[in-house]
Structures are given as C-alpha cells and as structure tokens.
Amino acid sequence: MCSTRCGVLGWPVRHSRSPGMHEAAYAALGLDGWQYQLLPVPPELFDETVRALPGAGFTGANVTIPHKHAALALADDATASARAIGAANTLTFGADGRIHADNTDAPGIVDALPAPPAGQTALVLGAGGTARAAVWALCDAGAADVMVWNRTRERAEQLTAELGGRVVEEAVAADLVLNTTSVGLDGAADPFAHLPLDAGDLGRYGCLVELVYGARPTALAAAARTAGVAVVDGLEILVRQGARSFERWTGRAAPVDVMRAAARG
Template sequence: MTGGRRPSAAAADPGRGWRLGVFGWPVAHSRSPAMHTAALESLGLGHWRYGALPVPPERIDAALAALAESGFAGANVTIPHKHHALRAADVLTPAAAEIGAANTLTVLGDGTLEADNTDAPGLIDVLGEPAAGRTALVLGAGGSARACVWALREAGCSRVAVWNRTTARATELADDLGVDAVTDAFAADLLVNCTSVGLHDPAETFDLLPVAPAGLADHRVVVDLVYRSGGTPLLHAAEAAGTRTVDGLAILVAQGARSLERWTGRPAPRDVMDAAVRRD
C-alpha cells in the first residue's frame, strides 16, 4: 500500500548501532559505503555501519525479508534488485509506487518496511536549471531510467522520450509512464544516459548509444548516470562540444543524501559526501 511519511526506527533511537548498506549484484564497485561512512562520521553517528551487500538475485527476497530483524535502519538497492525492493516493502511512497522501482528501504518504528525512490528527486536536484518546459531524452529502460523519466515528467518537461536498444522495453516504459518511445536520438534540451554503456568498456560508448560526439552540442545539458575514474567518454565529448554536463557521482550524492536524511532524520552533509565519492 502507499502511505504518508511515518518516523523511521533509527531516527527515534540514534544511539543504537544501526546497520545500513547497499544491496546489489555485483556491488563491489559502489562508492556508497565510502560516501555514507564519511557522512555518518560527520553527523556524529560513527557507531552506525554502512557496507556493501552483495546478494545474488535468487537470494535477495530472503535478504530483504530479514532486514528489520537483522538490525538494519534501512538500505539502498541497486541493479538488479530495485523491483525486488518494491515487492518486499509493506509501504510504498507515491514516487516508488508510480515509478515501479525502489532504491531506498527504510525500517519504520513498527518494524514495517517502506520503499522509496530517491533517484528521481536526486536527478532534479542536480540539473542546475528548471526542467519545466524543456524537452528530455532518456537513454535506457531499467529502474534508473524509469525514475528519471518519472522525475522529468513530474518536473514539467514539455516532452519526455525514451530510447532503448530493445525497442519493446522502451515502448513498455513509455506506455507505463505516459511518455514517448523513440527509435533514434533527437536534439532534446536534456539528454540523460541511464544505460551502463561506458562503465566497463568506454570505447563502446558511441557504438552502442544513438548519439555522436558532434551532435552533443544540440543539447543544453548532458547527464550520465555512469561514474568511473577519469569520467566517461559521453561527458568528455559533451564538454568538448560546449555542453554543460552532470556526472553520475553528483546524482549518487543527491540520491544518497535523501536516503540518509530519511534514515537519520538529520540534514545530510552533502559537501562531505561529494568529497568522499570523488576521492580515488
């Protein structure tokens, strides 16, 4: 069911040594543990612990069901578990329910589990300009893409379109959220890459995405959710074309800060978090 905001269990008892973490498969590359550990220390909650939680798909349902009884205040959830997180929850925020994917789980005071999606507002936090009236093209059709499409639609974009290498997946997402599916890129004001292209093999970027370096000048802002040391070819090409860019680390911090604030009930130290994720 959907519901309003009830207090988190941890915010009511910050003196307890709560556990936090990020579920994923794989998850060793995640910078969330370093980011949240630095934030917790800054907030005087160094007795809390945040770690990487590598759990394969066949075991994730059991792991999420045991969250509250295992001493967790909550957890982040990344690929490929965002849909599992939604199903595991007792309470859904409106954003999680409408997007159909969750990246933040919170244990509430009565032991029930709330699912939220902080990816969506995290994107809007870092755009640096109003989305209202702009056109947007989202590349990808997974959980992060669903969050970004929903966020841009809710922020008042005049048109939101989805592209995916598998056209049927783009069409399904577009139909679910009432936006457009496209088979090629166009000169949208906002270009948001929600695929994993460029993470493991940067050289494949412009072979697998429907954009070319020369065409990036047609966009006002290029956002790449992928983050890797040295940046991504997509963002390097956009910068060379004179387009403003937003990297995946900025979005990681924005969504992570919102998760942390939900768990602790305290303002997140975003500058501390940003410094932590950019430290090689």
C-alpha cells in the same frame, strides 16, 4: 553504545562508493554509533536477508543491481513514485519490522540537474529501470517534452504508455540528454557506435546527464565536455540519491558537499 546500522544490498556490491559516502556524512554530523556497510546478497537469498535486517539493528538499506524490483515486491508499503517506476532503491525498517520502499533515484536525478527541468525538453536514451526513474522524474517535475529512444522500440513504447513522454526514432535536439543505457560502463572507447548520435551532435544539447559512473569520466562525458556541453555525471546522481536516503533514515539534512567529496575521493 548501541549502533544504528545501514547498508547497501547488491550482487556484486564491492564496487559501491556508498559506504564511504555515508560514513563521511555520519562523521560530519557527529552521528556516533551509525554504521554503513556492504551487504553482498545473491538474488536467491535477498528476501530472507532483507527480512532479517531489522532484527539485526538495521534502520535502512540502499538497493542496487539486481535487486531493485525485488525490493519493491517484498515491501509492506511503498511511495507512489516507487510503485509507478516499478523499482525501489531505498528501504526503511520500522520499529515493528515493517518495510517501507522508496525510489530516491528519481528525485536524485532532478536534484543533480543544473536547473529545474520544468518547461525544458529532454531526450532519454534507453528504456530500462534507470530510464523509468528518469522519465517519471522529468514528467513529475514539469518537463515540457520528454522523448525516449531505445534500440528496441517496443520497450520505449511500453515505458511511455505507463509513465508519459513519447517515443522517438532518432536523437533529436533537446535541452537535456540523459544516457540511462549501460554504454560506457565497460570503458568502451566509442559510445557512439551504440547510441543514435555522434560527437558532432552533442552541441545540440544544453546538458548531458550521464548515469554511468566509474573511476574515470566516460568517453561520452569527455566528448560532451570537449563540445562545451555541461555534464552531470553518475557520481553526482549517486550523491544526490544517497543524500535523500540519508535524510530519510537520520532525520537530518544531508551534508551534500561532504558526501560528494567522499564519493569522488
């Protein structure tokens, strides 16, 4: 039986939960012969590795840190969203070897929200690559006001000038607050030492979207739940963006519940 291969490119990438998530989805839909694997690739080998994947039987690949900008740069064509965001996390390989780039992080964030963001207000913490995906997604979905805070104001100004929204100097009340910074990634006990809010401020938000994920909930997510605030964690966004990639590659509706259980398991 011929196999169809997919994978995730990163450096490092051993922590990724994508293989288990996609393999569970293949099994649930009876996609025999489909395989998903880790593809640890250092930056200096990224270009030549990606260009060799179609010939090795790969249909597509997800892309994670630090390769998302490089993935967009090497693609033969890309979606308008990927070009606007300036990064790609999903590559699809055509039969002719052409490489198509997409960014499923942006719609994955919207898919993970408890309600459509149209007409809502949002505060985005951070101005890096993930923040760019979040701001683009929220503006595209019709959010009424997208505010961006960053420790370095100039980066926030550049982001909003390119993608929309407005810069704020402090955390202001909003329907949604999205933490796109790396605060919490290392398990730090006090995220409020690095963010423009404290635990008492969390009640001003209807929902916290925590882009960081790990084996346990972050301190910020735990504090939000204690304050009675709805929380969307990074694992849910991982599932939602992965489901979009899965559907692009297989042409089948993604079994989201199966993928979620595998990612959290």
